Amino acid sequence: xxxxxxxxxxxxxxxxxxxxxxxxxxxxxxxxxxxxxxxxxxxxxxxxxxxxxxxxxxxxxxxxxxxxxxxxxxxxxxxxxxxxxxxxxxxxxxxxxxxxxxxxxxxxxxxxxxxxxxxxxxxxxxxxxxxxxxxxxxxxxxxxxxxxxxxxxxxxxxxxxxxxxxxxxxxxxxxxxxxxxxxxxxxxxxxxxxxxxxxxxxxxxxxxxxxxxxxxxxxxxxxxxxxxxxxxxxxxxxxxxxxxxxxxxxxxxxxxxxxxxxxxxxxxxxxxxxxxxxxxxxxxxxxxxxxxxxxxxxxxxxxxxxxxxxxxxxxxxxxxxxxxxxxxxxxxxxxx
Amino acid sequence: xxxxxxxxxxxxxxxxxxxxxxxxxxxxxxxxxxxxxxxxxxxxxxxxxxxxxxxxxxxxxxxxxxxxxxxxxxxxxxxxxxxxxxxxxxxxxxxxxxxxxxxxxxxxxxxxxxxxxxxxxxxxxxxxxxxxxxxxxxxxxxxxxxxxxxxxxxxxxxxxxxxxxxxxxxxxxxxxxxxxxxxxxxxxxxxxxxxxxxxxxxxxxxxxxxxxxxxxxxxxxxxxxxxxxxxxxxxxxxxxxxxxxxxxxxxxxxxxxxxxxxxxxxxxxxxxxxxxxxxx
Amino acid sequence: xxxxxxxxxxxxxxxxxxxxxxxxxxxxxxxxxxxxxxxxxxxxxxxxxxxxxxxxxxxxxxxxxxxxxxxxxxxxxxxxxxxxxxx
Numbered sequence: 001x002x003x004x005x006x007x008x009x010x011x012x013x014x015x016x017x018x019x020x021x022x023x024x025x026x027x028x029x030x031x032x033x034x035x036x037x038x039x040x041x042x043x044x045x046x047x048x049x050x051x052x053x054x055x056x057x058x059x060x061x062x063x064x065x066x067x068x069x070x071x072x073x074x075x076x077x078x079x080x081x082x083x084x085x086x087x088x089x090x091x092x093x094x095x096x097x098x099x100x101x102x103x104x105x106x107x108x109x110x111x112x113x114x115x116x117x118x119x120x121x122x123x124x125x126x127x128x129x130x131x132x133x134x135x136x137x138x139x140x141x142x143x144x145x146x147x148x149x150x151x152x153x154x155x156x157x158x159x160x161x162x163x164x165x166x167x168x169x170x171x172x173x174x175x176x177x178x179x180x181x182x183x184x185x186x187x188x189x190x191x192x193x194x195x196x197x198x199x200x201x202x203x204x205x206x207x208x209x210x211x212x213x214x215x216x217x218x219x220x221x222x223x224x225x226x227x228x229x230x231x232x233x234x235x236x237x238x239x240x241x242x243x244x245x246x247x248x249x250x251x252x253x254x255x256x257x258x259x260x261x262x263x264x265x266x267x268x269x270x271x272x273x274x275x276x277x278x279x280x281x282x283x284x285x286x287x288x289x290x291x292x293x294x295x296x297x298x299x300x301x302x303x304x305x306x307x308x309x310x311x312x313x314x315x316x317x318x319x320x321x322x323x324x325x326x327x328x329x330x331x332x333x334x335x336x
Numbered sequence: 337x338x339x340x341x342x343x344x345x346x347x348x349x350x351x352x353x354x355x356x357x358x359x360x361x362x363x364x365x366x367x368x369x370x371x372x373x374x375x376x377x378x379x380x381x382x383x384x385x386x387x388x389x390x391x392x393x394x395x396x397x398x399x400x401x402x403x404x405x406x407x408x409x410x411x412x413x414x415x416x417x418x419x420x421x422x423x424x425x426x427x428x429x430x431x432x433x434x435x436x437x438x439x440x441x442x443x444x445x446x447x448x449x450x451x452x453x454x455x456x457x458x459x460x461x462x463x464x465x466x467x468x469x470x471x472x473x474x475x476x477x478x479x480x481x482x483x484x485x486x487x488x489x490x491x492x493x494x495x496x497x498x499x500x501x502x503x504x505x506x507x508x509x510x511x512x513x514x515x516x517x518x519x520x521x522x523x524x525x526x527x528x529x530x531x532x533x534x535x536x537x538x539x540x541x542x543x544x545x546x547x548x549x550x551x552x553x554x555x556x557x558x559x560x561x562x563x564x565x566x567x568x569x570x571x572x573x574x575x576x577x578x579x580x581x582x583x584x585x586x587x588x589x590x591x592x593x594x595x596x597x598x599x600x601x602x603x604x605x606x607x608x609x610x611x612x613x614x615x616x
Numbered sequence: 617x618x619x620x621x622x623x624x625x626x627x628x629x630x631x632x633x634x635x636x637x638x639x640x641x642x643x644x645x646x647x648x649x650x651x652x653x654x655x656x657x658x659x660x661x662x663x664x665x666x667x668x669x670x671x672x673x674x675x676x677x678x679x680x681x682x683x684x685x686x687x688x689x690x691x692x693x694x695x696x697x698x699x700x701x702x703x
Contacts (some may be wrong), residue, residue: 021374021375024375025351025375025376025379028375028379028401029379029401032401032402033401050375052349052374052375052377053375055377055433056375056377059430059432059433062432063432063576066576066577066578066644069578069642069643069644070643070644073642073643073644073645073698076622076642076643076698077698080698080701133696161696162645195623298337298353298379298381299379299381299400299401300381300383300399559632559633559634560632560633561632561633561634561635561637561648564632564635564637564648565648568646574646575646578644579628579639579641579644582628582630582637582639582646586630586632586637589632590630590632
């Protein structure tokens, strides 16, 4: 059983009526593996469910709520540490959705804190975070040098007392990747959420999610990423949104990534999308969908060849071949 | 997965999938008489890390809904231990309905005793012994504290006995010998029929003990703030439970007497426990 | 140096013995506080204050320099715990 059951349950919650005990077990295992258990629980909230399933869903909602509280606290701790710098602290991904009270935050599992700052400010931001109790996770100088030179974020920091990570981004894709988003425009377009925090504009949030899904990774966690896009699009869907989305996508060189993300969201989650932007379904979309749904009823990743193809692709996207070869060579040498 | 085992223990149901028949057969024998799970709360997977690992020097990777990175696989002959560890891991990382303490718990006359301590403190052996001397064993690994009202829910899994403790019990109630595991020799003791039959009967906690094996017999009271700190350290999910966990734990430490006990051997332990229970 | 309670800090206190268990609803964190931390937090509830004002609110008339420095240190520790901020 693939993750298709999970996708259907999210798209059409009433479809869980009459599921067998085995099917429920598979649905829950797939949801947990895809970090979508809380989301599923929110979608099913209020429906009549078997007692055991209702308890499990209640636990998932509870866990998502506590996770949200912890994530917002991390944002506040970062805000306090960076308050004196005069630098806009722009929240990204799940923490931003939660701080802004967006639908996309409902039931969402939130991991580390991700923030975006202007590249020129990263040195001061780093110093302020270290002074306020965060410390480096990877002391290896090669990894550190690699991160600073080639990545779109500082090496990860973890808080010594709370044991929570913060990722400080200065753009949304690695500089070595082929689309090169306009980081200055992202920062300039950021909106205040209140209490000293900021988030990207609505269209930039969608573009970031699409970039992360299509242009940066091997698609693990893709179903959740796509659900984010579904919720964001539904929340911002007005006449002015689609032209702005088109314009910003062009600006950041991410038109194709956004279009594919919209096609996949429409196919899996019935997201209402502007046909002109999304374009028509193509053969490669089927391969992407296959990868996204590669999860069985035991929560295991399946379709190994498809996964491998996307894993290789993700490295290819992040680094030009010469750089990738050098990176892998250095990593291999260090192992011995 | 090829082989499947389903079991309910107290309020929690588990689904265990395995690439091999042997661990499932061992589970079926060890949990004979336990109810099945229905819709399982947690999924455990015993898997071969690589396809050929099913047959060539077979080793069992513990996986499931909740997993630890860098977990070391176990040899197939220790598959039963892998299953038990897998179930423990799901509870430790995933339980949100109860405050979980690393503790044994036993019931008598409707009230419960909590024995809390790290692995090696002797609590499992002591709990198993008390379970045969007029106490109902509610659990030896996890104590489940109800978040709303503080009662203890039974979670009577087989007791993991190590090395010398194995000889204290009747072999007829023991699972297979798992020799030379990373934790030494292990055999699992089945709870007695009464403990299994009454796994849905909670009990109000009445006394907390911190036992320490291998010292001259002694006991002292433990102040609430010390109990609080030690129990947060003994809980795998306190932090994740937020205010509900705080309320449950403060209720526990402000309403229950607590004592630290040292004992040199099983008999003096049992005697100490009986004396303190009568006074509580 | 003026101090204040962190915005929306919302403490639930349960006195144990020498220590008070505190749950901060905002952060979800549990703190075990020893005197004078609970008293300092209570004194800050009336609004931002410096040491002199805090001492007055706590009804302490004669604190020497060492005691005042001690209080500043306690407040810095409360700041690290996320309970107070500099105002």
